[in-house]
Amino acid sequence: xxxQTIADRVGVSRxxxxxxxxxxxxxxxxxxxxxxxxxxxxxxxxxxxxxxxLAKGSTGAVGVVFTHSLRFAFTDLVATGFLGAIAExxxxxxxxxxxxxxxxxGDIVPARDVPMDGALLYSCDWSSRAVDFLHxxxxxxxxVDQDPxxxxxxxNVDDRGGARAAAxxxxxxxxxxxxxxxxxxxxPYGLVGDLHDAGVxxxxxxxxxxxxxxxxxxPAGAEVIAARQDGTGLEQARWGARLLLDRPDRPxxxxxxxxxxxxxxxxxxxxxxxxxxxxxxxxxxxxNPLAAQVRPGLTTIRQDIAAKGKAAAxxxxxxxxxxxxxxxxxxxxxxxxxxLVIRESTAPRAEPGEHLR
Amino acid sequence: xxxQTIADRVGVSRxxxxxxxxxxxxxxxxxxxxxxxxxxxxxxxxxxxxxxxLAKGSTGAVGVVFTHSLRFAFTDLVATGFLGAIAExxxxxxxxxxxxxxxxxGDIVPARDVPMDGALLYSCDWSSRAVDFLHxxxxxxxxVDQDPxxxxxxxNVDDRGGARAAAxxxxxxxxxxxxxxxxxxxxPYGLVGDLHDAGVxxxxxxxxxxxxxxxxxxPAGAEVIAARQDGTGLEQARWGARLLLDRPDRPxxxxxxxxxxxxxxxxxxxxxxxxxxxxxxxxxxxxNPLAAQVRPGLTTIRQDIAAKGKAAAxxxxxxxxxxxxxxxxxxxxxxxxxxLVIRESTAPRAEPGEHLR
DNA sequence: ACCGTTTACTGTACCGGTATAGAAGGGAGT
DNA sequence: ACTCCCTTCTATACCGGTACAGTAAACGGT
Numbered sequence: 001x002x003x004q005t006i007a008d009r010v011g012v013s014r015x016x017x018x019x020x021x022x023x024x025x026x027x028x029x030x031x032x033x034x035x036x037x038x039x040x041x042x043x044x045x046x047x048x049x050x051x052x053x054l055a056k057g058s059t060g061a062v063g064v065v066f067t068h069s070l071r072f073a074f075t076d077l078v079a080t081g082f083l084g085a086i087a088e089x090x091x092x093x094x095x096x097x098x099x100x101x102x103x104x105x106g107d108i109v110p111a112r113d114v115p116m117d118g119a120l121l122y123s124c125d126w127s128s129r130a131v132d133f134l135h136x137x138x139x140x141x142x143x144v145d146q147d148p149x150x151x152x153x154x155x156n157v158d159d160r161g162g163a164r165a166a167a168x169x170x171x172x173x174x175x176x177x178x179x180x181x182x183x184x185x186x187x188p189y190g191l192v193g194d195l196h197d198a199g200v201x202x203x204x205x206x207x208x209x210x211x212x213x214x215x216x217x218x219p220a221g222a223e224v225i226a227a228r229q230d231g232t233g234l235e236q237a238r239w240g241a242r243l244l245l246d247r248p249d250r251p252x253x254x255x256x257x258x259x260x261x262x263x264x265x266x267x268x269x270x271x272x273x274x275x276x277x278x279x280x281x282x283x284x285x286x287x288n289p290l291a292a293q294v295r296p297g298l299t300t301i302r303q304d305i306a307a308k309g310k311a312a313a314x315x316x317x318x319x320x321x322x323x324x325x326x327x328x329x330x331x332x333x334x335x336x337x338x339x340l341v342i343r344e345s346t347a348p349r350a351e352p353g354e355h356l357r
Numbered sequence: 358x359x360x361q362t363i364a365d366r367v368g369v370s371r372x373x374x375x376x377x378x379x380x381x382x383x384x385x386x387x388x389x390x391x392x393x394x395x396x397x398x399x400x401x402x403x404x405x406x407x408x409x410x411l412a413k414g415s416t417g418a419v420g421v422v423f424t425h426s427l428r429f430a431f432t433d434l435v436a437t438g439f440l441g442a443i444a445e446x447x448x449x450x451x452x453x454x455x456x457x458x459x460x461x462x463g464d465i466v467p468a469r470d471v472p473m474d475g476a477l478l479y480s481c482d483w484s485s486r487a488v489d490f491l492h493x494x495x496x497x498x499x500x501v502d503q504d505p506x507x508x509x510x511x512x513n514v515d516d517r518g519g520a521r522a523a524a525x526x527x528x529x530x531x532x533x534x535x536x537x538x539x540x541x542x543x544x545p546y547g548l549v550g551d552l553h554d555a556g557v558x559x560x561x562x563x564x565x566x567x568x569x570x571x572x573x574x575x576p577a578g579a580e581v582i583a584a585r586q587d588g589t590g591l592e593q594a595r596w597g598a599r600l601l602l603d604r605p606d607r608p609x610x611x612x613x614x615x616x617x618x619x620x621x622x623x624x625x626x627x628x629x630x631x632x633x634x635x636x637x638x639x640x641x642x643x644x645n646p647l648a649a650q651v652r653p654g655l656t657t658i659r660q661d662i663a664a665k666g667k668a669a670a671x672x673x674x675x676x677x678x679x680x681x682x683x684x685x686x687x688x689x690x691x692x693x694x695x696x697l698v699i700r701e702s703t704a705p706r707a708e709p710g711e712h713l714r
Numbered sequence: 715a716c717c718g719t720t721t722a723c724t725g726t727a728c729c730g731g732t733a734t735a736g737a738a739g740g741g742a743g744t
Numbered sequence: 745a746c747t748c749c750c751t752t753c754t755a756t757a758c759c760g761g762t763a764c765a766g767t768a769a770a771c772g773g774t
Binding site: 051055 | 751753754755758759760761
């Protein structure tokens with residue numbers, strides 16, 4: 001059951017049948033009707049997508065690549081918001097989204113074997129084989145929240161500027177002993193000795209946020225205590241927060257890598273009986289929907305996730321169009337702004353002398 | 358840059374190069390090394406996925422179809438949980454997930470044009486063109502939360518039984534005037550006159566849940582007031598809840614289509630100063646993560662979303678395997694149990710005479 | 715020396731479409 | 745009547761792989 005079947009039935013060439021489906025203006029209406037009728041009668045659905053993809057050189061689907069398990073993609077509210085925005089922006093273009101992990105499980109490597117027209121690399125592990133395959137396939141790519149590369153379009157948010165604003169906010173409130181709660185993908189985890197050790201951060205956002213914090217804290221002469229835990233899961237965040245809060249010289253304020261992590265810190269503070277914001281100020285990052293819901297409402301750095309998704313989708317479709325046209329335009333680098341959102345989790349530092357309860 | 362390029366370079370046949378990549382045991386190790394080295398040197402990544410898909414007749418991706426905009430897929434916690442479970446279950450098989458909407462936007466119909474090996478139809482619009490195309494493509498399909506069809510495997514939860522348990526629970530607490538808060542995809546919306554009108558429900562879950570409620574309420578002679586709103590969005594849910602609560606003879610208890618909808622009802626009750634559960638009991642459905650977090654904690658009917666995702670993925674991979682083998686095994690129909698979870702949003706009916714505050 | 719098996723590789727025939735150039739026929743304009 | 749153009753349809757050459765059957769050489773056993 002192929003184009004040829006229909007062609008034979010109607011008595012026209014295969015090409016004409018192809019046109020009847022794919023380029024309606026290339027043949028007369030009556031003939032097209034006859035062809036479609038014959039197709040309907042024979043139970044022919046339309047051109048085979050796989051064959052069409054081969055002949056045309058395009059698939060109609062784009063990949064979105066995650067480092068972590070895809071479970072993360074559907075658990076984290078920031079990730080889901082981002083994906084949703086992409087989906088919405090892509091819908092009118094007719095492109096579908098294919099979800100890929102950069103974790104390669106043995107010999108099965110979707111990044112190498114799934115047909116697609118381009119891909120978005122989101123919070124991706126740099127060294128992974130999957131990313132390497134995508135590059136070598138010469139697919140149009142867009143980096144999101146990655147270190148920008150010259151020749152590849154990227155979409156980022158002003159992580160460093162946002163982190164600076166967060167630190168500035170705490171300094172303005174009088175805090176001088178400040179805890180940093182960071183998350184990483186590789187160990188070691190725990191209290192961090194040397195903050196300038198390159199191993200302290202992996203991932204673009206982690207690094208930029210840390211740098212932003214230090215931009216303000218170091219010149220101000222603040223005392224910095226940092227902990228680093230595995231990823232942004234709640235349990236891990238609680239573990240990291242406990243490292244910072246369950247000690248005699250605990251900080252009076254916390255800068256957290258993300259709102260998800262900050263949420264863990266709020267829980268631990270509550271369990272230890274530390275009043276937030278009375279005895280401890282907490283600042284998150286992202287403006288996760290969670291941030292507005294938790295009590296106390298979380299002061300955070302907002303990034304516009306929907307805008308990021310839209311920008312990423314638009315940049316990718318542009319890159320695909322350029323690749324198809326063979327136009328080697330320079331890669332575009334988008335940086336979206338961040339904004340300090342003050343809620344109830346931050347307050348002026350309590351009087352010295354009473355800073356330990 | 359194709360297999361042939363490498364073949365010419367090394368001086369072997371194209372087929373041997375193909376085997377070097379796809380069937381390593383079909384040629385000697387030294388030759389394979391030479392071929393891979395040559396490929397590396399020439400910058401050849403591996404067999405073109407589109408061509409391979411055509412020749413092999415399989416793609417390595419499965420579709421997941423939604424009626425609503427994909428935004429919904431990433432907003433609703435039940436949907437994201439379901440997708441996450443599918444992703445996790447599918448990962449080791451090497452299949453990727455392609456997201457499709459059943460909304461057809463003009464001439465672009467991903468369901469017709471995207472290569473895939475099978476598809477999951479989840480909360481799908483029955484009459485949509487996309488669904489029709491999938492059937493006609495003779496793709497292995499699995500229905501999830503749809504009316505089961507004889508010849509197509511399906512995964513469902515015991516919606517009706519769960520709804521019965523919810524209604525029974527309220528009756529046991531002494532409630533006799535009970536509001537139903539339903540959601541639909543098509544109008545009309547508002548208070549529902551005839552509950553047995555077929556137009557009152559669209560979608561399998563809606564129907565089963567309504568039937569389950571009525572199974573208990575009607576024999577018990579309870580007074581039923583029903584409202585029906587557009588989808589499960591918060592604003593719509595609030596609108597529907599207001600219809601039921603902002604009236605003199607308001608019900609003493611509410612049965613809601615989902616926890617998301619129940620959440621809207623809780624908000625409206627709070628705004629109207631109606632104490633939950635003192636003056637109003639509310640029961641949701643799904644055991645959305647939200648249900649445990651809201652105050653008061655929501656009594657609900659739990660369905661195991663993760664199990665549903667796993668079952669759906671497993672059923673689909675089985676169906677694909679069967680289709681490939683040409684084994685026409687009978688379609689499997691899975692029904693997962695539901696369970697009443699009692700939290701703080703339900704209580705015995707207040708004394709008559711004081712049931713209006 | 716003979717025969718049955720493996721192992722290692724090759725040749726051919728597809729998979730099911732689309733691109734592109736060109737041919738046949740039918741007005742319109744001069 | 746001639747040219748030019750436009751519409752409509754066709755012929756051929758790909759797109760880049762895999763399946764399957766077959767051949768030639770090496771190997772082991774008697």
